Amino acid sequence: MTALKRYWKNIYLLYSILFLLVAAAVFVPYFVTGTSLIWQSDGIAQHFPALVDWRVTLRQLLFDHIWPAQWQWRLGLGADYLQTFSYYTLGDIFTYGVAFVSQDHVLAYYNYSVIVRLFLAGLSFLFVARQFIPRAPHWSLIPATFSYIFLVTRHLPHLNTHSF
Template structure:
C-alpha cells in the first residue's frame, strides 16, 4: 500500500512540474486555454449554459434558448452531459467560469495519467517503468493538442486504460464488474468515443487473449461470455443517456454523409507528410490524425520491432495501427 501511494505521489509531483513547463506559457503571456476557434464558439459557451442549467436543476427537457428550440439532452449529450468533469464547474463562482474551464482541462489530463498508472500497476512492470510510461502517455502530442482545442477529447485517454484494465481483469479469472462499469462510463461519455473505444477494446481483447491464452485459467466460452456480458451490462447502465443521444445522431444531417467522406485513400500529401508527423506535435496530417509520439516512445517502437518474435502480439498491434492510419475507412 505504501509503495502504491508513493507511486501516485511521484506521478503527481512530476505532473505538476511538467504542467508548469508546458502550459506555463499561457500564464506568462496572459492567455486562456480557450481556443479562438471552437473553444470560443462552442465549448466555453456550452459550459456556461450548462453551468446555468446545473444551478437551475434543469438538465433535460425542451429549451427555446437553443437555436429555434431544441432538446437539451440530445443537443448537449455530445459535449457535457456525459462528461463527469463538466459537472465540477458548478463549484466555481459565476465570475470565475474561465478559471474553471482551464482547471478542468488540467484535471482531465491528470486523470488520464491516473487511469494509465492504474492499468500499468496490474502488470509486472518495474515502478520506474510504470512512472515513465504514465508520463509519456499523459503528455503525448495528441493530449497536448486536444487539451486546448477540444478538451473533452481527453476522455478517451482516461477511458481506454480503464477498459483495458477491465479486460485484463476478466482474462485473469477475476470479476467482470469493473469492465461493465467502465463500459457504461464510456457509453455515457460520448457516442462517438463509445464507438471508437469499442473497436479499440475489441482489438485489444483479441490480441491480449492470444498473447496470454496459455495462462488463461477459465474456459474459452466463459471468458467470451463474461466479456459480452460486461458489455451488455454496461450498455444497460448507460442506456438512459446513450440511447436518446444515439437516436438524435441517427436523425441528424451528418448521419447521411458518405462513409469516410467518400475517400478510399488519402490525398498524396498525407502520405508524404506522414514520417514527419510521427514525432511532431500538432495536426500536420489533417483529417484529425495526430500522432506526436515522444522521442522515448519512438525508440521503444524501434526496439520492440527489432525483437519481433519476443514481442510478437505487441508488434502485430503496432502493424495494425500503422495500416489503420493509412486508410480513411479506419
C-alpha cells in the same frame, strides 16, 4: 535514508511530483501571459459556451428547482436540450462543479479542470498499466504515462490558447 527510498518506491507519489513539475513548466506560461487552455476551433465556439450555459442550467436546477426547457430555439435552429448538452456537458463529471463557481471564474474553472483531467488520465493509465504489467520498473511506466497524457490526449478539445 531508508524512509526517503520508500517514498520514491511509491510510483503514484513519484508520478504526482513529476506531474506537478511538468505541469508547472507547460501551463504556467499560459497563466502568466493571460491566455486560456480553450481550443480555438471547437472549444471557443462550442465547448466553453456550452459550459457557461450549463452553469446557468445547473444553478437553476439546484438552487431554484427549475428544470430546463426540453426544446430550445437558441440551440442551432432549435434542438433538444438534453441531446445537445449530453455531448458537451452531461457526461463529463467535471462540468458539474461549475454550478458552484461565479460567472467571473468560469474560465479559470475550465483551465484548472483541464489540468485535473490530465492528471487523472495519467493516474488511471498508471493504475491500469500496473495491473497489466505488475513487475514493470518505474523508469518504464512513468515515461509511458507522460507519453499517454501529452501525446494521446492532445486530440481532446482543450489544449490550445485563446486570449481573454
